[in-house]
Structure formats: structure tokens, C-alpha cells
Amino acid sequence: MTAPKMTASKMTDSMPPESPAHVPVLRDTVLRWLAPRSGGRYVDGTFGRGGHTKAILEAAPGARVLGLDKDPEAAPAAAALAAGEPRFRFLAGDFSELGSALDRVGWDLVDGILLDLGLSSPQLETPERGFSLRHDGPLDMRFDPGSGETAAELLDRLEEREIADLLFGMGERRSRAIAWRIVGRRPLRTTGDLRAAVIAAVGPRRGRIDPATRTFLAVRSAVNREPQVLAAALHEAPGRLRREGVLAVISYHSGEDRPVKHAFRRLAEEPRFELGTRRPIRPDEDESGANRRSRSACLRILRRIEDAPGEIVRPDGDGR
Ligand SMILES: C[S@@+](CC[C@H](N)C(=O)[O-])C[C@H]1O[C@@H](n2cnc3c(N)ncnc32)[C@H](O)[C@@H]1O
Structure with a gap:
């Protein structure tokens, strides 16, 4: 197995806090690829x-x-x-359910x-969300705190071997030792408890990356079923693109990027699709200097180049 590659920027939050506002990553590059046009319909799934x-x-x-x-x-x-913006509509929900969201607003194909x-x-x-390595908070990690198992509940429920497998899947080489410590310290209730269990297993930080980084990422990914959700979206989204429509995915570690790369390459073998670029697009030095969280970003583009069956492309772009 290839361990997910990580850079210090995304993988540790042990840096001074930036403004709580979120700076959109690769904003101008995304815009260049989406090339929004009047009459066009776009989905921001995140x-x-x-x-x-x-x-x-x-x-x-x-x-x-x-x-x-x-x-x-x-x-x-x-x-x-x-x-203040009638051209925008929001639905609370999971991007893996893109198809039903589009059906709800009456959009068939999008640009x-x-x-x-x-x-x-x-x-x-926000420490209360339980994502932070830096601030102690409840061990939650759910994108939607209203549903599903928290990280604490997940780590209470899984067997030691299952926890080790989870961590190993995120490239954590000390997965067994960490899983043993986690199980020995159950119930873990806070992010501090989880980090302390990792440090008890592997020792304190030696480099720039916090030793609990991969563990946190692996647990977050499992809590939110991130691989399954991404796979569902990659299955659904390409078929909802109109001709010249673009699917853009920004990922932040190779465990996220790999399925995107493979799905796009497979699709680009079909005459309907092409890759935007062979290699992922990365932020330039200006952006990664100004926004540390952008440093590990990796953008991939898939473009539809043939009409969907039955697609009518009207000059006003209002074909469904
Ligand atoms: C990196 S942020 C997006 C920031 C956004 N592009 C901006 O400029 O403000 C990722 C967002 O995706 C949301 N998210 C993660 N998984 C999701 C899913 N499966 N379905 C819907 N939203 C999800 C998170 O809650 C978070 O708000």
C-alpha cells in the first residue's frame, strides 16, 4: 500500500491560527476551469x-x-x-446525494x-467540533454533528485490529502500537485523550508534523465515511455534466486524491470525457505562502466533451 502523502500545512494544525474566515483554495484556477457563463448552472458540493x-x-x-x-x-x-442573491440556492445535505439534490431543484445537466x-x-x-489537534475538545469529528457516530463512539466500538487497520490505511506505520494504546485508554472522550494515546505509543513530536496527524485524519475519514461518500459522488457527478461541463475536485492528501485520479483516468478512456490536465494542479508560491492550508491542495479536472444522450444544447444554455 502506498502511504498517503502529507504536507505539514494540511496535516498539522499546530500553526498560529489564521483568520476564522475560510480563504477559498485555488479560487482563480477553479474559476478558469469552470469558466462560468451567463445561463450556466453550477454546483458547489462543499x-x-x-x-x-x-x-x-x-x-x-x-x-x-x-x-x-x-x-x-x-x-x-x-x-x-x-x-440577496436569487441566482443562488442552498440545500443542506451530502454531496454523495448530488443526483437527488439536482432532481429537487429540477436541474438535469449542469455546466x-x-x-x-x-x-x-x-x-x-472550533475546538467543540473535535477536529483540532491543537485545542482540546470533545472527540466528535462529524461534519454533521446531528447524525451518525462520533469519533469517541467509533473508537469505543471498534476492535483493536479494526482500529489498527483504519490507521494503517491512512499510512500510519505505528498503527498497531497506537491502536493498542487507544484500546487500553478507552473510553477516550476528548481530542486531547486521543492525541495523548498516540504520543504514548509513538513518543512526542520530532518533526514539523504532529505525531497524531495521521491518526486524526484516519478517524475523521472513518467517522464521516469519506471514501464511500467520495466514491458515490465520483460515480454520480460525471453523468450530470452537460457537454463542455467540468468536474473539479480539490483534495488535500493522497488518500483523497488517489480515488479522484483513478476515477478520472478511467472516465477519460471513454469518448465522452477528457482530463483537464494529466498532472494535478497545485497552488503557486504566492498562494501557498499566503494561505498555509492551501499548500497540500491538489486540483483535478474532468471535462465532458460529448453530449449526453438526448441532450439539447440551446444557445441560451437552458437545455436540460
Ligand atoms: C474545504 S471546505 C469548503 C470551503 C469552501 N469551498 C469555501 O470556499 O468556503 C469543505 C466543506 O465541505 C463540507 N463537506 C465535507 N464533506 C461533505 C459531504 N460529504 N457533503 C457535503 N458537504 C461536505 C464540509 O462541511 C466543509 O464545509
């Missing part, structure tokens, strides 16, 4: 605080955006935007879909 959505709406006066996010904390920003995976800055910086 609305967050709406940075990318606003950029799309500003870029094309007649463009419309459907925003999705499963975190209830995204809703106020979405409501504020929707109040662009963006998935900006991972955490927003406010999620990471």
Missing part, C-alpha cells in the same frame, strides 16, 4: 463559507449556483447569500461541479 460559490456568481452575472453542505454551520452563510474536500477553517478552529 459550500463551506461560500468562497467558491461567490466567485462563480461574480464571474458570470447570469450564472446560477446550487450549494450543498452537510454541516449545519454552513447554513447561516448560505442563507445570508441567498437572501460545472466543484468538490473542495476536507475541512473549512472554522471547522478546524
Whole structure:
């Protein structure tokens, strides 16, 4: 197995806090690829605080955006935007259910879909959400705190071997030792408890990356069923693109990027699709200097180049 590659920027939050506002990553590059046009319909599957959505709406006066996010904390920003912007609509929900969201708003095919995976800055910086390595908080880690198992409940329920497998899958070489410590210290209740269990197993930080980084990422990924959710979205989204439509996915570690790369390469073997670029697009030095969380970002693009069966592309772009 290839261990997910990680860079210090995304993988540790032990850096001084940035502004709680979320700075949209690769914003201008995403815009160049989506090339929003008047009359176009776009889906921002990870609305967050709406940075990318606003950029799309500003870029094309007649463009419309459907925003999705499963975190209830995204809703106020979405409501504020929707109040003054009739071209924007928000649905609380999972991007793996993209198809039913599109059906709900009556959109069949769309011109662009963006998935900006991972955490927003406010999620990471709010200790109560339980994502932070730096601040102690309840061991939660759910994108939607209203549903599903918390990280604490998951780690209480799993067997030691299952925990080790989870960590190993995220490239944690000391997975067995960490799993043994976790089980020995159950019940873990806080992020501090989890971090302390990891440090008891592997020792204190030696490099720039916190020793609990991969463990936190593995647990977060399991709590939110991130691989399954991403796989469902990658299955659904390409078929909802109109001709010239673009699917853009920003990932932040190779465990996220790998399935995107493989899915896009498979699809690009079909005559209907092509890759935007062979290699992932990374932030330039200016962006990674200004926004540390952007440093591990990796953007991949898939474009539809043939009409969907029965697709009518009208000059006003209003074909369904
Ligand atoms: C990196 S942030 C997006 C930031 C956004 N692009 C912006 O500029 O404000 C990722 C967002 O995706 C949301 N999210 C994660 N998994 C999701 C899922 N399966 N379905 C819907 N939203 C999800 C998170 O709650 C978070 O708000």
C-alpha cells in the first residue's frame, strides 16, 4: 500500500491560527476551469463559507449556483447569500446525494461541479467540533454533528485490529502500537485523550508534523465515511455534466486524491470525457505562502466533451 502523502500545512494544525474566515483554495484556477457563463448552472458540493460559490456568481452575472453542505454551520452563510442573491440556492445535505439534490431543484445537466474536500477553517478552529489537534475538545469529528457516530463512539466500538487497520490505511506505520494504546485508554472522550494515546505509543513530536496527524485524519475519514461518500459522488457527478461541463475536485492528501485520479483516468478512456490536465494542479508560491492550508491542495479536472444522450444544447444554455 502506498502511504498517503502529507504536507505539514494540511496535516498539522499546530500553526498560529489564521483568520476564522475560510480563504477559498485555488479560487482563480477553479474559476478558469469552470469558466462560468451567463445561463450556466453550477454546483458547489462543499459550500463551506461560500468562497467558491461567490466567485462563480461574480464571474458570470447570469450564472446560477446550487450549494450543498452537510454541516449545519454552513447554513447561516448560505442563507445570508441567498437572501440577496436569487441566482443562488442552498440545500443542506451530502454531496454523495448530488443526483437527488439536482432532481429537487429540477436541474438535469449542469455546466460545472466543484468538490473542495476536507475541512473549512472554522471547522478546524472550533475546538467543540473535535477536529483540532491543537485545542482540546470533545472527540466528535462529524461534519454533521446531528447524525451518525462520533469519533469517541467509533473508537469505543471498534476492535483493536479494526482500529489498527483504519490507521494503517491512512499510512500510519505505528498503527498497531497506537491502536493498542487507544484500546487500553478507552473510553477516550476528548481530542486531547486521543492525541495523548498516540504520543504514548509513538513518543512526542520530532518533526514539523504532529505525531497524531495521521491518526486524526484516519478517524475523521472513518467517522464521516469519506471514501464511500467520495466514491458515490465520483460515480454520480460525471453523468450530470452537460457537454463542455467540468468536474473539479480539490483534495488535500493522497488518500483523497488517489480515488479522484483513478476515477478520472478511467472516465477519460471513454469518448465522452477528457482530463483537464494529466498532472494535478497545485497552488503557486504566492498562494501557498499566503494561505498555509492551501499548500497540500491538489486540483483535478474532468471535462465532458460529448453530449449526453438526448441532450439539447440551446444557445441560451437552458437545455436540460
Ligand atoms: C474545504 S471546505 C469548503 C470551503 C469552501 N469551498 C469555501 O470556499 O468556503 C469543505 C466543506 O465541505 C463540507 N463537506 C465535507 N464533506 C461533505 C459531504 N460529504 N457533503 C457535503 N458537504 C461536505 C464540509 O462541511 C466543509 O464545509
